[in-house]
């Protein structure tokens with residue numbers, strides 16, 4: 001066995017072979033199953049993209065219809081899950097609520113029949129169908145309202161906005177949200193996907209796999225950055241304050257949220273799409289002054305850090321889009337999770353095909369043969 005050098009954060013270390021997605025971080029290319037992200041953003045829908053990621057090929061009309069029907073049928077939550085959510089503190093973060101609810105699904109459906117394609121399909125359908133309902137239900141319940149039941153006549157994206165905002169969304173808003181779901185669905189071996197794969201490799205149930213990935217996505221260095229970006233733009237407050245703010249942060253060696261990426265050394269192709277979506281929304285629903293702060297910040301960061309390959313990542317413009325869609329700041333990461341479930345499930349399924357438990361090694365830096373000192377002598 002070859003002994004490899006230690007690489008902090010596993011930078012550049014391949015941990016699997018995968019055909020799900022591809023990123024070229026120098027050229028700013030992202031493909032799902034070989035299809036460029038721009039093409040999927042323009043032509044596909046979230047459920048079609050999820051099908052592509054999980055079952056390797058674009059579905060036929062009949063396959064897509066059957067898949068959509070199954071999802072529609074499973075959107076409702078069990079009343080016991082709703083009752084459990086009622087006990088959550090309203091001040092708790094919705095990602096924690098989502099993680100708990102995703103794990104709780106395992107109480108109802110766990111059989112671990114991982115070699116049974118029917119079990120796999122049912123788990124995929126349940127998770128894709130129920131996670132948006134959980135996010136919307138928690139949002140309404142923490143406001144003291146009853147959750148809104150899903151509507152069968154609305155598609156996946158429109159139905160989520162309807163359940164969240166308690167009114168049918170404008171068609172442009174629904175279309176833009178659909179594109180957001182498509183472009184957030186998958187991104188090679190990011191931290192939450194790796195977490196899903198490690199959990200999957202123990203052959204536990206898919207609800208534990210997704211719960212583990214949700215917990216990982218929540219962190220501010222990963223999906224949680226989108227929430228911090230909006231807080232940062234609010235803190236900056238004006239275009240004039242962008243450069244003094246940036247200089248101060250850089251002097252303190254603090255991170256600029258929504259910038260930088262382990263793989264991309266150019267602007268993230270999804271940030272380019274999200275910026276266009278934000279502009280479309282502003283044209284129809286009115287401008288957001290924080291967008292001007294964001295574009296000025298992008299210019300200033302590029303001047304100071306572009307040479308190090310630090311550009312906007314996917315989390316930089318997403319919050320500005322979500323705000324216009326009526327999504328509160330602390331739901332940005334749960335909304336990311338709604339979409340990323342597709343990628344996590346694709347990796348779960350791929351992992352099961354050639355499974356070997358993840359069990360890396362370490363370089364021990366501690367002591368040896370240390371005598372035990374009794375408590376009275378310490």
Ligand SMILES: CC(=O)SCCNC(=O)CCNC(=O)[C@H](O)C(C)(C)COP(=O)(O)OP(=O)(O)OC[C@H]1O[C@@H](n2cnc3c(N)ncnc32)[C@H](O)[C@@H]1OP(=O)(O)O
Nearest residue numbers: 220221222223225255256257258259260261262313314315
């Ligand atoms: C969906 C997603 O997960 S997208 C990423 C969302 N996360 C964020 O936006 C948080 C801000 N960004 C970051 O913290 C990082 O860029 C990460 C976590 C995304 C990637 O981290 P890594 O690949 O480990 O990069 P690393 O931390 O080694 O940084 C490399 C260099 O770039 C600098 N750098 C990286 N990101 C930033 C940033 N956002 N602001 C300022 N400097 C940065 C580092 O200080 C470091 O500089 P140095 O070499 O002079 O010490």
Ligand SMILES: O=C([O-])CC(=O)C(=O)O
Nearest residue numbers: 186187189190191262314
């Ligand atoms: O790939 C990464 O490390 C983070 C990211 O952009 C994503 O998960 O979408």
